[in-house]
Amino acid sequence: MSLLIKNGLLIDPVARNTKQSDIYVVQDKISSIGKPPANFNAEQTIDAKGHWVLPxxxxxxxxxxxxxxxxxxxxxxxxxxxxxxxxxxxxxxxxxxxxxxxxxxxxxxxxxxxxxxxxxxxxxxxxxxxxxxxxxxxxxxxxxxxxxxxxxxxxxxxxxxxxxxxxxxxxxxxxxxxxxxxxxxxxxxxxxxxxxxxxxxxxxxxxxxxxxxxxxxxxxxxxxxxxxxxxxxxxxxxxxxxxxxxxxxxxxxxxxxxxxxxxxxxxxxxxxxxxxxxxxxxxxxxxxxxxxxxxxxxxxxxxxxxxxxxxxxxxxxxxxxxxxxxxxxxxxxxxxxxxxxxxxxxxxxxxxxxxxxxxxxxxGLPAGKLEAAELADIAIVDPDAYYVCHGNEFVSQGKNTAFEGWDLKGRVQTTIISGEVVYNDNS
Amino acid sequence: MPADNIQLDDNGKLLHFLSIEGLNQSILTEILDTAESFTSVSERNVKKVPILRGKTVANLFFESSTRTRSTFELAEQRLSADILSLNVSTSATTKGESLLDTLQNLEAMQIDMFVIRHRDSGSAYFFAQHVGPGVSVLNAGDGQHEHPSQAMLDMYTIRHYKKDFSQLRVAIVGDILHSRVARSQIHALNLLNTAEVRVIAPRTLLPVNTESLGVQVFEDLDQGLKDADVVIMLRLQKERMRGALLPSEKEYFRLYGLSQDRLNLAKPDAIVMHPGPANRGVEIESSVMDGNQSVILQQVSFGISVRMAVMSMIVGQSGLQTGDES
The missing domain is CATH 3.20.20.140 (Metal-dependent hydrolases)
Structure with missing residues (x-):
């Protein structure tokens, strides 16, 4: 399995910076960032243009x-x-x-x-x-x-x-x-x-x-x-x-x-x-x-x-x-x-x-980093998605929000765990 | 405060009677004036008017009560209401039924008005938020929050004896921390422009930021009583000794009990009030309670007219109607 996330803005919480770059995922791990690894052939490509890519x-x-x-x-x-x-x-x-x-x-x-x-x-x-x-x-x-x-x-x-x-x-x-x-x-x-x-x-x-x-x-x-x-x-x-x-x-x-x-x-x-x-x-x-x-x-x-x-x-x-x-x-x-x-x-x-x-x-968890050789657990976020918070729209079974009616911004487009897309926003 | 003031309708008329906070001076004055017009009813041979005829009032007391409940019931009877009184602490909710289910089951019996006492602060708001349209809730005491009808009968008593609130110094003495009566009294006195509202209590029986309620705080009884026109004593619950809030009843009486000597520090014509039930010898000396400055029993009789007034205002037929119930 190989996955390319391209054109996204990478948010690197270790280096504490953001940069426009591509992520290459092979199997369950991030193989490299910026440059493709040798013989990389993307079976799946996600265009993250305009989106943020977070661990x-x-x-x-x-x-x-x-x-x-x-x-x-x-x-x-x-x-x-x-x-x-x-x-x-x-x-x-x-x-x-x-x-x-x-x-x-x-x-x-x-x-x-x-x-x-x-x-x-x-x-x-x-x-x-x-x-x-x-x-x-x-x-x-x-x-x-x-x-x-x-x-x-x-x-x-x-x-x-x-x-x-x-x-x-x-x-x-x-x-x-x-x-x-x-x-x-x-x-x-x-x-x-x-x-x-x-x-x-x-x-x-x-x-x-x-x-x-x-x-x-x-x-x-x-x-x-x-x-x-x-x-x-x-x-x-x-x-x-x-x-x-x-x-x-x-x-x-x-x-x-x-x-x-x-x-x-x-x-x-x-x-x-x-x-x-x-x-x-x-x-x-x-x-x-x-x-x-x-x-x-x-x-x-x-x-x-x-x-x-x-x-x-x-x-x-x-x-x-x-x-x-x-x-x-x-x-x-x-x-x-x-x-x-x-x-x-x-x-x-x-x-x-x-x-x-x-x-x-x-x-002590193997998580939280966008670096080569780390587990490919990644969230891709549309930072400009506005919405009003309604508990009854929560995916959680618990609808008990304290933020009912708040204007919120930022919605997850795609979630990847161990290199596999486990969630995709189809709305 | 409350942005979501559900007590009043769009025209500022009473829908529910939940807390003094959130009401305004004109409503309070209207309650007092209306109560005055009802006082004569209680003095007649036939003590009834038909204002609540055909209406059903349910008295739900999740906490025990003697005088509040009986004066509400008498007020309802004198307004010709049909009455359902439930001592809920021994009924459905102990069988596991939720509060809301209890309420809704009763609503299904076409109850027009609920008079509710419950141990949780905020319960009156909770019930008012969940009854159907056209159904009213009267708070007969919610936890340590408010007891608005008690406060209004106290205001009635003060006005009866002292007329002008803007000239008065009122001292409330005792367990402010746990007292829903004190909270309602403080709001009511301030809405009626009382010159000075004082609370007097040991620090353990004062909530934090008591001043934020709009009162002067005294920890010394003698200082607090000085030149007071009205002295309101609060009941001291016996269980306060157990939680290390106070050392003993004896010491409490020594520091905060109202004796005649101390009362003499107040104005000579000061009146003494107590929402009851009083502990003689703990917060108040027997001779003061029975003395000629005490208006404690008058408070109880005024309680009926005040509750009649609130209920009549809620059904929208404010004031005394002509003709007795035949």
Whole structure:
């Protein structure tokens, strides 16, 4: 199999530049860029004139609800959404049902993806503790051997700091990345909105910043103690960005992401109890949003994720505090990232790095680069395609967008995985 | 604020009664004036007018309530409505039926108006967004958000005794953080141009940015009561001691309980109010509660007229009709 992508504008997130060039794909890999390899004979040619050619996107946190919650989504529906939106690699948090704490569940996910999936690469993240119960370590080495790329307790609490310390020690010994979403569950309580003037006005149980920052301070101390390679996910507070920045300056082995919706929405968007804006961590203040953007710009926040959480309609069709948190994000990851370029947060190649090569390097995935000998996972994007965001047009089974009615720009024309066209926009 | 203000129709008339926030001064004044015209009904031998005759009102209380529910029911009866009262906490939803299903099943019984109390902030908006056209929702308390009919009966009481809001200092004392009553009162007092609205509470019972609601914040009761014309005491829920919000009832009373000595810091003719149910000896001394500055029982009777007023405005026949129900 050989494929030529010609006349496109290549967005190179490693060299951090863009250039007009052709890509030559042989079998599952990029064979060369610019000049054809010897004896190249294109069996398939894609004319990408006027389009951008990006490495397939890497989403470091996307819930596919599979196994266990078919009413919300499944691996077929969500990988279809992924490839339609140029996302070729997805990391799956362990809070599936059953949780990813044993090899059989990992096998099941691989099997279901191979059978029903749409070619997107799905990388399970292993549960840090059995059943995510917070007490007993899961079999980290076996799970790693089975293809789990990191360990995490998702959003569930650990029984004690001692368990956390030992888990991080053990993970460091196995050279396994630890992913932590910093949450102090006591401080979070049953809160559902950022502690600020909006929650005060609406009488919503509030979540203080300390619910994140107190946990993060402790987590950073445990990284210093154990040396465990640690990635902090879904940061939401200005003070968190500051703490991560300082910890990185000290040379601690940490990285961080935030959900891309945190860069666009604040607690004010809750309006009159709009449950589509219910997220955990909650949408924070303008000030936090600005600090997160700064963190993205200066590299404190290494990558952006969709924090994809598809829901059935009923999950949101409840009064705000009783609705389920989360946003269906696969369908908006790329257009929102491109909007950051438009808003001049960073140049195009730098933004693309934050949704491709950066998360790939953090996790250790063979993805995110447009270079010879790399896997040919590629997205071709029409940067001028305007459309209005409507949740009911999402490919994801979860129609619960927080961006209903937004004007978005940038649509994927073609997605290629392992050198094969897996999606083509026929509209 | 609310851009999507679903409480009012295009002509600015009440469709639903969900929150004081989002209403305006003229609606509030109209409620108070209309309530005044209903007060005489309650004093007659035959306490009925036919304004809601042929209409069905469903009282849905997902949280228990004694006085709000009974005054709503009396108001409905005096307006000649047919009434369906459901204690929903012990019915369908505990069997797994969704809130929306419960609502829609009742709507299928041709209910014209729902009076709803629910533990979730925002639930009143939620229900109003999902009822069919021509069906109204009255908020009888949604979580910690608002309790607008309580606030309006409090405004009625204040106006009854004090007339001009623009000359008044009103102090609200107690658990502001968890109080839907306080939020509604604050909005109402501000819409009615009250000279100064104060809240007095320990820091643990104040939401962040309380000032943003348009109030002066005091953590010291004596300072806050100084020269007040109206003192509104809020109920202190006993469970607040468990969450480490307060050390003890005793200390709370010492710092924030209303005794006669403290009340003497307010203006000599200050009135004392309480939305009930009160904890004697916790937030208010018995002698103050029963004293001659207390208007707590009057609040309850005004509650009926105010609720009659709101319901009559919603069915669009504002004001007292001639003739009794025969």
């Amino acid at each position: 397939g996107l890497v989403d470091i946190q996307a819930r596919l609800r599979d196994p266990g919650q078919p009413q919300k989504a499944n691996i077929a529906s969500e990988t279809a959404a992924a490839i339609k939106n140029g996302i070729t690699s997805l990391c799956l948090p362990p809070d599936t049902q059953p949780v990813i704490d044993n090899s059989a569940t990992v096998e099941l996910i691989h099997h279901r993806n191979a059978t029903f999936g749409h070619s997107a690469r799905v990388y399970p993240i292993a549960a840090l503790t059995r059943e995510l119960g917070g007490e007993q370590l899961s079999n980290v080495a076996s799970l790693k051997a089975n293809g789990c790329v990191a360990i995490s307790n998702a959003t569930r609490p650990l029984a004690s700091n001692l368990v956390q310390r030992r888990a991080m020690d053990y993970a460091a010994g196995e050279d396994m990345l630890v992913i932590i979403q910093p949450i102090d569950h006591d401080l979070q309580g049953h809160g559902c909105a950022h502690e600020g003037a909006i929650a005060t006005r609406l009488g919503l149980p509030a979540i203080p910043e300390a619910a994140e920052t107190a946990a993060l301070a402790k987590d950073i101390e445990l990284v210093a103690q154990t040396g465990a390679r640690t990635h902090f996910g879904q940061l939401s507070c200005a003070r968190s960005v500051d703490m991560v920045r300082r910890a990185k300056a000290k040379g601690l082995p940490i990285t961080a992401d935030c959900a891309i919706h945190q860069l666009f929405l604040t607690d004010q968007d809750i309006g009159n109890f709009d449950s589509s804006k219910l997220t955990l961590p909650p949408l924070r203040s303008q000030y936090d949003k600005a600090a997160l953007r700064e963190g993205v710009a200066d590299g404190t926040i290494d990558c952006l994720c969709s924090d994809h959480q598809p829901h059935e309609t009923d999950a949101k069709l409840r009064p705000f505090p009783s609705a389920e948190p989360g946003i269906s994000g696969l369908d908006t990851l790329l257009p929102l990232a491109l909007r950051l370029v438009e808003e001049e947060l960073l140049p195009l190649a730098d933004i693309i790095a934050r949704v491709s090569v950066n998360p790939a390097q953090i996790i």
